[in-house]
Amino acid sequence: MSAVIAEHGHDDHHDDHAHGPEKGWLRWIITTNHKDIGTLYLLFALAMFFVGGAMAMIIRAELFEPGMQFVNPQFFNSMTTMHALVMVFGAVMPAFVGLANWMIPMMIGAPDMALPRMNNMSFWMLVAGVLLLASTLFMEGGAPAGGWTLYPPLVLQTGKALPFAIFSVHLLGISSIMGAINIIATILNMRAPAMTLMKMPLFVWTWLITGFLLIAIMPVFAGAVTMLLTDKFFHTSFFDAAGGGDPVLYQHIFWFFGHPEVYVMILPTFGVASTIIPVFARKPLFGYSSMVYATASIAFLSFIVWAHHMFTVGLPISGELYFMYATMLIAIPTGVKVFNWTATMWKGAMTFETPMLFSIAFVVLFTLGGFTGLMMSVAPVDFQYHDTYFIVAHFHYTLVPASVFILMAAGYYWLPKWTGHMYNEKIGQLHFWLSAISVNVLFFPQHFLGLAGMPRRIPDYAIQFADWNMVSSIGGFIFGVSQLLFLWIVIDTIKGGTGEKVTDEVWEDAHKHGLEWTLPSPPPYHTFTTPPTVIPCDHD
Amino acid sequence: MSTSNTTYYIPHKATWPVLATAGLVTTLAGFANYLNGSSIGSTLMVAGLTIFIVMLAGWFTLQSTESESGMYNHGVGISYRMGMMWFIFSEIMFFAVFFGTLWYTRNLSVPWLGGAGSNAATHALLWPSFDAVWPTNGPGNVGGHFEPMGAFGLPLLNTLLLLTSGVTCTWAHHGLIAKNRKQLIQGLAATVGLGFLFVLCQAIEYHEAYTEMGLTLGSGIYGSTFFMLTGFHGFHVCVGAIILSVVLFRSWKGHFSPENHFAFEAAAWYWHFVDVVWLGLFIFVYLM
Ligand code: HEM
Numbered sequence: 001m002s003a004v005i006a007e008h009g010h011d012d013h014h015d016d017h018a019h020g021p022e023k024g025w026l027r028w029i030i031t032t033n034h035k036d037i038g039t040l041y042l043l044f045a046l047a048m049f050f051v052g053g054a055m056a057m058i059i060r061a062e063l064f065e066p067g068m069q070f071v072n073p074q075f076f077n078s079m080t081t082m083h084a085l086v087m088v089f090g091a092v093m094p095a096f097v098g099l100a101n102w103m104i105p106m107m108i109g110a111p112d113m114a115l116p117r118m119n120n121m122s123f124w125m126l127v128a129g130v131l132l133l134a135s136t137l138f139m140e141g142g143a144p145a146g147g148w149t150l151y152p153p154l155v156l157q158t159g160k161a162l163p164f165a166i167f168s169v170h171l172l173g174i175s176s177i178m179g180a181i182n183i184i185a186t187i188l189n190m191r192a193p194a195m196t197l198m199k200m201p202l203f204v205w206t207w208l209i210t211g212f213l214l215i216a217i218m219p220v221f222a223g224a225v226t227m228l229l230t231d232k233f234f235h236t237s238f239f240d241a242a243g244g245g246d247p248v249l250y251q252h253i254f255w256f257f258g259h260p261e262v263y264v265m266i267l268p269t270f271g272v273a274s275t276i277i278p279v280f281a282r283k284p285l286f287g288y289s290s291m292v293y294a295t296a297s298i299a300f301l302s303f304i305v306w307a308h309h310m311f312t313v314g315l316p317i318s319g320e321l322y323f324m325y326a327t328m329l330i331a332i333p334t335g336v337k338v339f340n341w342t343a344t345m346w347k348g349a350m351t352f353e354t355p356m357l358f359s360i361a362f363v364v365l366f367t368l369g370g371f372t373g374l375m376m377s378v379a380p381v382d383f384q385y386h387d388t389y390f391i392v393a394h395f396h397y398t399l400v401p402a403s404v405f406i407l408m409a410a411g412y413y414w415l416p417k418w419t420g421h422m423y424n425e426k427i428g429q430l431h432f433w434l435s436a437i438s439v440n441v442l443f444f445p446q447h448f449l450g451l452a453g454m455p456r457r458i459p460d461y462a463i464q465f466a467d468w469n470m471v472s473s474i475g476g477f478i479f480g481v482s483q484l485l486f487l488w489i490v491i492d493t494i495k496g497g498t499g500e501k502v503t504d505e506v507w508e509d510a511h512k513h514g515l516e517w518t519l520p521s522p523p524p525y526h527t528f529t530t531p532p533t534v535i536p537c538d539h540d
Numbered sequence: 541m542s543t544s545n546t547t548y549y550i551p552h553k554a555t556w557p558v559l560a561t562a563g564l565v566t567t568l569a570g571f572a573n574y575l576n577g578s579s580i581g582s583t584l585m586v587a588g589l590t591i592f593i594v595m596l597a598g599w600f601t602l603q604s605t606e607s608e609s610g611m612y613n614h615g616v617g618i619s620y621r622m623g624m625m626w627f628i629f630s631e632i633m634f635f636a637v638f639f640g641t642l643w644y645t646r647n648l649s650v651p652w653l654g655g656a657g658s659n660a661a662t663h664a665l666l667w668p669s670f671d672a673v674w675p676t677n678g679p680g681n682v683g684g685h686f687e688p689m690g691a692f693g694l695p696l697l698n699t700l701l702l703l704t705s706g707v708t709c710t711w712a713h714h715g716l717i718a719k720n721r722k723q724l725i726q727g728l729a730a731t732v733g734l735g736f737l738f739v740l741c742q743a744i745e746y747h748e749a750y751t752e753m754g755l756t757l758g759s760g761i762y763g764s765t766f767f768m769l770t771g772f773h774g775f776h777v778c779v780g781a782i783i784l785s786v787v788l789f790r791s792w793k794g795h796f797s798p799e800n801h802f803a804f805e806a807a808a809w810y811w812h813f814v815d816v817v818w819l820g821l822f823i824f825v826y827l828m
């Protein structure tokens with residue numbers, strides 16, 4: 001170990017690379033190790049997945065039948081709002097940051113993240129932000145209930161929770177920005193010399209671009225909620241027409257953040273899918289460079305399409321037209337990606353282990369979500385779809401059987417590497433089939449409900465929507481319960497799994513696809529203290 | 541021994557980040573309680589800020605000790621520089637929100653309230669007597685009568701102050717490169733001095749606005765955008781001046797070399813960024 005580390009590290013043993021972790025629980029608080037922090041992020045995200053999931057169960061229970069059953073309307077609205085905020089900011093985003101922490105240094109041959117102390121801070125800021133948000137559940141006036149978009153003037157009627165929710169957004173923003181800066185600096189500055197940009201695994205590429213998106217949009221969201229705060233407490237008129245402001249302005253700012261935000265959740269998803277599919281198709285990824293360019297184009301386009309969320313708000317007609325056509329353009333790079341995944345599998349020697357099953361389901365079901373997106377991008381037709389269950393179906397298809405499925409796939413794919421143990425394949429497959437079937441039972445009928453005119457964010461509904469709501473709720477309960485299998489898998493694998501000792505490459509010939517598979521399973525606390533010289537590259 | 545480990549410094553534990561989080565979340569929870577009219581609010585805020593300030597002092601000291609003992613090589617320096625650059629980019633996006641708000645209200649929403657575009661009916665039915673000219677506090681005359689802030693008194697002086705401070709900052713940098721410590725310290729001291737002078741002028745301007753011109757944060761959209769933009773900028777000037785003071789203190793202690801002076805560069809970049817934002821403000825808020 002080098003002299004510089006000894007000074008602030010453990011002075012007792014400075015002879016080896018295997019600089020072990022701190023002893024005891026303190027390790028997890030003060031750690032600067034990318035693997036520790038990755039683990040913290042992933043476990044936190046998993047916990048939040050179940051918290052957000054519990055809220056979804058409350059929503060689906062209330063909607064099981066028409067009429068009011070379990071909760072009052074105010075609390076129901078709090079549940080839809082908090083479910084979205086917890087899932088987006090507490091589960092999906094942190095889970096991908098966790099994967100980035102664990103995998104990016106190992107994928108690019110770096111000894112750790114570029115800014116390890118800041119890495120620790122971004123995790124704790126996340127926890128602080130989510131705690132502040134969760135605390136609003138217990139406040140006078142209840143948790144925010146105006147929807148996750150926090151539109152004024154409605155959201156300004158929130159009780160004591162409002163400033164807490166706003167500051168929570170600030171903390172989550174700080175956390176995301178610091179995380180993103182760290183990831184970008186790591187990718188641009190810490191690659192092994194032989195790891196050129198166009199050799200990087202797509203997961204790394206997609207995170208590089210996602211990092212840029214995050215730094216560009218989180219401050220915008222912070223600015224928007226700051227104006228909510230001053231409108232409420234300091235007499236400003238940003239969103240008040242009487243003072244010359246405009247509530248629609250909030251929507252513009254929010255969606256300037258919000259649309260790229262949905263790509264923050266989907267781009268790393270694309271990256272993981274592009275990493276897993278070639279391994280189980282036993283072929284190099286088809287169209288590597290077009291994948292990189294498609295990702296960059298999607299990111300660019302995501303900044304100029306935001307008002308497709310506002311077609312019905314009364315935009316000038318030129319605005320409607322522009323945002324309609326611009327939105328449709330996104331389908332092109334997205335199509336390139338779907339084509340490439342399919343072409344990668346084409347004539348491949350495929351096997352169907354759990355990670356691959358989830359990835360294939362992702363390709364199919366994400367495409368479905370993309371199609372409904374395309375339908376809604378047609379401005380005049382969106383007047384029918386907007387704020388109905390159709391859009392709820394759209395974005396759940398792009399988020400649950402896409403982002404969440406790929407997170408599951410990533411879990412199955414890398415758990416053996418992280419723990420050195422094999423997960424139980426039978427339970428994994430069971431988890432997959434239960435999830436894949438129930439997720440469609442859950443969300444597919446919501447298309448029908450939306451087309452028939454059922455509005456979103458309501459605790460009660462007209463009698464003609466009863467049947468499909470019941471079906472949807474049943475799907476929801478099965479989906480929710482099935483996820484306990486994943487929890488079981490994670491715990492079981494950490495504790496030893498099937499007992500079978502996995503090899504370094506875990507999956508057949510995986511070492512051809514990524515540097516992480518050249519390391520032992522589980523990898524030592526510090527890896528690539530010497531940069532690797534031979535870089536596997538699974539494309540031409 | 542391994543090359544990258546001897547070259548890239550990776551700290552093995554860190555206590556300041558958790559403290560930073562604790563300080564910040566306590567401050568914010570305190571502020572939220574304060575806004576809700578709860579009596580523990582201000583106590584929490586003071587406690588949180590105290591933790592935060594102690595943290596800042598501790599963390600900066602740690603970084604400067606490590607830097608001076610040569611633990612940061614070229615690679616670490618690049619990471620720090622990238623970190624600072626992307627941080628400034630995030631700040632630019634933050635200010636962009638408020639500049640965008642100003643643009644939107646002046647060019648779209650206020651004219652619409654006056655009946656522009658296809659909004660004739662809005663105007664005729666809701667606010668027929670509203671005259672959509674900038675500056676405005678809206679059809680509701682929110683906050684009552686006010687006078688807009690002119691450009692050629694204190695604001696012009698402030699522009700000169702900040703531009704000069706940009707020059708003195710660069711002059712200090714030249715001193716650092718040329719190993720002329722006196723020039724470094726004088727340049728930095730002048731920069732910090734000009735920065736605080738700017739803040740003082742701004743305070744006088746605000747005082748005049750509130751006491752003599754009837755212009756407050758509550759003066760409709762003009763007051764909102766004016767104080768939000770200049771206020772956040774003024775806050776950034778304070779932060780920048782404090783960072784520069786730390787750099788000044790370190791220069792006086794003999795820190796930094798022509799090859800190794802990330803802290804100086806970061807502070808200088810930040811200062812130039814604050815400077816450029818001011819130019820935007822001067823043009824779009826005061827002049828136009
Ligand atoms: C082919 C690409 C896509 C297109 C053309 C598209 C289009 C749209 C449109 C037009 C809306 C607004 C509908 C309305 O409010 O009436 C919408 C909403 C939404 N989309 Fe997409 N979308 C696409 C992909 C995605 C992806 C990849 C995600 C997330 C991973 C996503 C997440 C969402 C969310 C969360 C909303 C609803 C936000 C809300 O109102 O709460 N979309 N999409």
Ligand SMILES: [Cu+2]
Nearest residue numbers: 259306308309
């Ligand atoms: Cu969108």
